[in-house]
Amino acid sequence: MGVKQPEAGSDAVAVAAGAEPVMDDAAFMDALDHGVPAPLSLYRRAYAAAGVPWPGDDEVRRRHRVTAADNGAEIPTSVRVLTWPTRE
């Protein structure tokens, strides 16, 4: 009897691969060049995840395409920092 192997852990990849694109190719290339409209709260999460100090709301609005509405409702529920170093 062999040792039971752990599952491959590829379920998340399979799910990601199966989902259809959320934008067409032209919109995708534009997004790569210029970003996508997103609420300030999502940018706040992204700055933390990227290890970049928050430069202030106005500066983020200048740098990125920030949507006006920002009540947090647009943040995907899957977005969460799992673990993070205490300092960069």
Next chain:
Amino acid sequence: MTDPATTPPRPRVLDTAALLALARGETYAIVVTDVVLRSGGRLVVPACALSAAVAARPAAELRLLACTEQDQVDVDDLTGAAARRVGRLLARAKLPTELLPAAHVVHAAIERDRSPVFTGDPDALRRIDPDLALDEV
């Protein structure tokens, strides 16, 4: 694209699921990678993760190419020496070879002073290195 007023952050490594999320145009994946690049940071795409993404979603190949051809995006090639180290990571964790792309992601992070990983599959990475810094995209 880089804002000169900011200090470049440490590199961020992308795993297969994060690459697929980016290629699909998921908002958070686009936003967080955009923040890294505009801040002068670099994104690291391990070659095995890129291979797995293309294999899982062949239609996304051109988008993945566009992602990896951006300035400040580095494809981490699997050299002979790196291949042996990646294999040792899997062997040490007693994990199957299906997790080779994940092991390459972990290796790429470790080699860069344990850079954090943007991941869509944290469980796979945790099996290889429970202490890796992860952000789920």
